[in-house]
Amino acid sequence: MPERAGVSIQKRSPDGEAGPRRRESILSATLQQLAEQGYRDLTMESVASHAGVHKATLYRWWASKGHLVGWALGASLSTGPIPDTGNTRDDLVSWLKVTIANYTSTTAGRALPGLLNDLADEPGTLEAFRAAFLDPRRANCAQVIRRGVDRGDIPADTDIELFMDVLAGPVFYRQLMTGTPPPHDLAERIVDLLLFGRIPRRLPTS
Structure with a gap:
């Protein structure tokens, strides 16, 4: 398990135990709060409140605010499918x-350019x-x-x-x-x- 600045990067996978619906509600709330408040003013408490979960639930799967935001950004983008047109x-x-x-x-x-300075140094x-x-x-x-x-x-x-x-x-x-x-x-x-x-x-x- 990789670590940085003494913080566990991933305590356990957000998939599976959180349940697909709960996971999606948390990630959706994260992106919504990010758009409304910006990274600096976003808090784990506000995300938990908008997602309808306890703050402890967030920390169970994401080690920090930075970890949650990074995961939310990445999970909202498309990784596939792998093209196979024959050419x-x-x-x-x-x-x-x-x-x-x-x-x-x-x-x-669209949010990434404005977030890079805030996110680059966040564990x-x-x-x-x-x-x-x-x-x-x-x-x-x-x-x-x-x-x-x-x-x-x-x-x-x-x-x-x-x-x-x-x-x-x-x-x-x-x-x-x-x-x-x-x-x-x-x-x-x-x-x-x-x-x-x-x-x-x-x-x-x-």
Whole structure:
């Protein structure tokens, strides 16, 4: 069990014992309070009250406020399904479109830029976010890339970790740094650059 700053990152999985309905009510209340109050003013007491549970119930499954918020953010984003269209380019485009939707069309994704400073130093927050979302999401992408390698569409000696970083990197950069809305064909343009070296051209202006 990983620890940071003396705080247990995860006492036990939020799934199972909490029950699906109770778990969903807690995560929903967390996101609602986050939107209304911001991270600094959010409390475990307010989440528990809005979810209709005792505060002790929250601490039974989440070690801290940061751990709960990280898990709520991650659990509200889509990790799949793993695309299998029969075509490596289409699989990667499909995967990347879900990533774009996660960060531009969901409450959690839109909230992340404003929360990064608050969450970066909170024990358990980013670890919980990775466990609930990033790790399984990247595992899905790695499976798509390995399937492309097996088909001969991607070189066998490809650095898969770096490939995934480059694939999703422009989406994170736009959402977290520049705030630039993604063009409708962003997924296709990134994948074509990676697979075929097609340098992106400026989109025509109307």
